[in-house]
Amino acid sequence: MDAAEALRVGDFRRAVVDRPASKARYYVGLAIILLSWLPAYIYAYAPAAMPGGNARIYILAAMDLAFVASVFLMGGEFWEKVRRIFIYEGKV
Numbered sequence: 001m002d003a004a005e006a007l008r009v010g011d012f013r014r015a016v017v018d019r020p021a022s023k024a025r026y027y028v029g030l031a032i033i034l035l036s037w038l039p040a041y042i043y044a045y046a047p048a049a050m051p052g053g054n055a056r057i058y059i060l061a062a063m064d065l066a067f068v069a070s071v072f073l074m075g076g077e078f079w080e081k082v083r084r085i086f087i088y089e090g091k092v
Helices: 003-017 022-033 038-045 056-074 076-085
Strands: none
Touching: 003 056, 022 056, 022 076, 056 076
């Protein structure tokens, strides 16, 4: 990894991941994460409602990318909340 790429990754981490998410940013990320599951449910329960061919693949790939992007959008505090779910003696 060259120095310029490391700098870009560091800038991205400071700007998106390490900074606490605002209330609006958190709720936008939460809405995206919930709405990104909608095409998967439509495909699972009503596949005839989804377009056929390559369009279906593009929709499902966009859904996956939106899910990953929303996790970064919600910030590090979201990961802390998820981590606390799996800890028995975690503080609320």
